[in-house]
Amino acid sequence: MKNIAPDFLLIGSGVAGLRAAISASRYGRVLILNKGGLNESSSQKAQGGVAAVLNAEEGEIDSHYQDTIDAGRGLCHDEAVRVLVEEGPNRILELIEWGATFDKIGSQFATVLEGAHRKGRILRAQGDATGAEIVKTLVEKARKIPNLIFSPNHFAIDLIVEDGICQGAWVLDQAKNTMDPILARGVVLATGGAGQVFSRTTNPTVVTGDGIAMAIRAGAMVSDMEFVQFHPTSLFLSNAPAFLLSEAMRGEGGLLRNSDGKLFMAAYHPDSELAPRDIVTRAIWHQMRQGQSVFLDLTHMESAYVRERFPTIDKTCREYGVDIACDKIPVAPAAHYMMGGIKTDLFGRTSLNRLWAAGEVATTGVHGANRLASNALLEGLVFGARVGDDLKNVAPLPQTPPIPLFNQRGGICPSPLETYYAMQKCVKDTMWHDVGIIRSAKSLERAMKQIKECEWVMNEPLPAAPTNKGEEKISSRLALETRNLVIVAAAIITAARARKESIGAHFLEDS
Ligand SMILES: Cc1cc2nc3c(=O)[nH]c(=O)nc-3n(C[C@H](O)[C@H](O)[C@H](O)COP(=O)(O)OP(=O)(O)OC[C@H]3O[C@@H](n4cnc5c(N)ncnc54)[C@H](O)[C@@H]3O)c2cc1C
Incomplete structure (x- = not known):
């Protein structure tokens, strides 16, 4: 990898990094790294769906805008939300053109309602494998691009910054255990969130906040770090990880009961099970503090439908002895999503010259104090594409920069x-x-x-x-x-x- 001289270094191969890389490859040679394989990312695990208004009736885009603003409790960046909801549909249509298949009922896309959405506008793939379908489509598209090179199992350690300009990154080749500087005229952080900073999280083990930490060390601005979304329903068993039980399960009619069998959500919010995430999370937490266990109950629904609708969740829960159609599923909240991160403008530019950020690592302002369900994949696609396009105008580095010795630290x-x-x-x-x-x-x-x-x-x-x-x-x-x-x-x-x-x-x- 030492010998690859990319124009652009993309750190992270989830939905944001892949989408940015595809656009960036039009303007130069792209190297895209990840620290696990291509299947290790939050993007790959995303279940419930991606929110986007296709075949829009009048006012539908405005309604997606308003729901996002309301969920964000007035702290969203209006313009960023506009960009998200208006450019989102084209990003989805483009994915379909590239081969993605979203579930349909008859000739229409199947949509589901999730918490704090006024309308069912969430598209899904293979029931509950939306992220995997999007990643697969982007990887297949990226692999056809000759000047886009994948480098799996390469861990970005720190950014190389000279005279206030980001010029590349120090990278650990995990197979050889060597560290090399990779220089590039544009660097994009797309390293995802930081769920692993909490002991209970739905996030895969690769999500350790590396990009945010690298940006902080390099002096780039971060914001909104206090806003961490805790998902209300993850599997709660002593022998199981905090496996996510998608909000779509409540969207389809799943109910929350306590150990007395009582439905309790109406006491906390008029929208009951479909109240905003933070409210459902705190309601469950409150019940648990009172000594109750909490269960997600789909047993009143037709069991064949439940299994067919949520095949990935069904399979995983069975591995832990839970039948999602017949058992009440024990649940508890878990850390799920970072609203905060590296502060960017509408093109993913950070406060550090020649450093961009996209996806969960970034704070574009679309989520404010709370993310609307299924807006994260959309954000990765929309702002990933914007970042890739913005790299068009980046001039080559003025001269071969001096490479600081990494081991000068110790x-x-x-x-x-x-x-x-x-x-x-x-x-x-x-x-x-x-x-x-x-x-x-x-x-x-x-x-x-x-x-x-x-x-x-x-x-x-x-x-x-x-x-x-x-x-x-x-x-x-x-x-x-x-x-x-x-x-x-x-x-x-x-x-x-x-x-x-x-x-x-x-x-x-x-x-
Ligand atoms: C279980 C689960 C379900 C979800 N369901 C949904 C959903 O239904 N709808 C929705 O909109 N959102 C959902 N989300 C949120 C959404 O999936 C994520 O916010 C989004 O996919 C993040 O994409 P990303 O590209 O920013 O980062 P990720 O997909 O997390 O990718 C991060 C990449 O960075 C790489 N990386 C990290 N650190 C380094 C390093 N130091 N060096 C090199 N590479 C590095 C990783 O290897 C990985 O390739 C879900 C999240 C989880 C965890």
């Missing part, structure tokens, strides 16, 4: 693996308990104190001369991710402490 391999595992657990538990669904001034203060005790990891010498030995291979990535988790945790707490009132996903019990 020398030797860092601490034993156990130290990082222990520190990650401490960070995640702290964030879940003290910076989670319900926060308070006291819990945030406690969390900051705890995270400060972990901050030594940021000054620790990085593995400057990694070897090919098994343990060191693991420790390089583990150490780097731990460092990133600590930085992102501190940024979330700092932002949460600064916002003194409850709004959207940021809820203070003492405000």
Whole structure:
């Protein structure tokens, strides 16, 4: 990979990175990295759908706009929301042209209602595998483009910044355990969110907030970090991960019951099960605090329909002994989506020269204090394309820039693996308990104190001369991710402490 000289370096191959890469490839050679395989991303796991108004009747786009603004509790960036809802339909039609198949009923696209949407405008693929279908389509399209090169299992460590200009990134080749500088005239961060900073999350293990941490270290502006969306319904079993149970299950008629068998949502919001996500999440949390367990109940629905409608969820739940059509499914909230991230304008430009950001890592302003369900995939497509197009005008780097020595920060391999595992657990538990669904001034203060005790990891010498030995291979990535988790945790707490009132996903019990 050292010998590849890309014009543009795309870090992340979820929906945002792939879509940006496809557009960018019209203007130069693109290198697109990921730190797992192509199947390891939130995009790949996205279930319920993508919100977009196709075959629009008059007023439908405005209604999507208004629902997004309402969900964001007045903190959305109006223009960004306009861009999202107006350009979204074309991004979906383009995907269909490239081979994506969305579910239909007869000749019409099948749409479903999800929380806080006034109308059913959410498209889906293979029932509950919408993200996988979109990723597959984008990958197939990208693979046909000769000057777009994939480099899987390459971990971006830090941005290379000289004279205030982003000129590339230091990258760890995880197979060889070597670190190389990759220079490019434009760099795009599309590394996804930061769900792994919390101990209960729906996010895959690759989602450790690396892009946000890299941007912070490089001096780029981040914003809205206090707004973390907790999804109300993830599988809650001692032997299972917090597997997402799509909001579409409630959209299709699924009900929430407590251990007494009581439906409780109407007491919290007139829209009951389809209230905005933060409200359903807090209602479940409240029930659990009162000693109740909470269940998602689809047993009143036709079982063949339930299985056919949610095949991926059905399969996964069965692996853990739960039959979604016949059993009441035990659920609890889990960290799901970062509204905050690297601040960008409407073209994905960040505050750092020649650095762009797209997808969940970015804050375009479309989500405000709370994301409307199924707007995230759309954001990745719309703003990914905008970023790719914006790279058109980037001039070559003025001269071959000096390459700073990465190991100038230190020398030797860092601490034993156990130290990082222990520190990650401490960070995640702290964030879940003290910076989670319900926060308070006291819990945030406690969390900051705890995270400060972990901050030594940021000054620790990085593995400057990694070897090919098994343990060191693991420790390089583990150490780097731990460092990133600590930085992102501190940024979330700092932002949460600064916002003194409850709004959207940021809820203070003492405000
Ligand atoms: C279980 C689940 C279900 C969801 N369902 C929906 C849904 O139905 N509808 C909806 O709109 N949204 C949904 N979301 C949210 C949505 O999927 C994500 O917000 C969106 O896909 C993020 O896309 P992205 O391209 O920004 O990042 P991701 O898809 O997360 O991709 C991140 C990429 O960055 C790479 N990466 C990360 N760090 C590094 C590094 N240091 N070096 C190199 N590469 C790196 C990863 O390997 C990966 O390729 C869901 C999320 C989850 C977790």
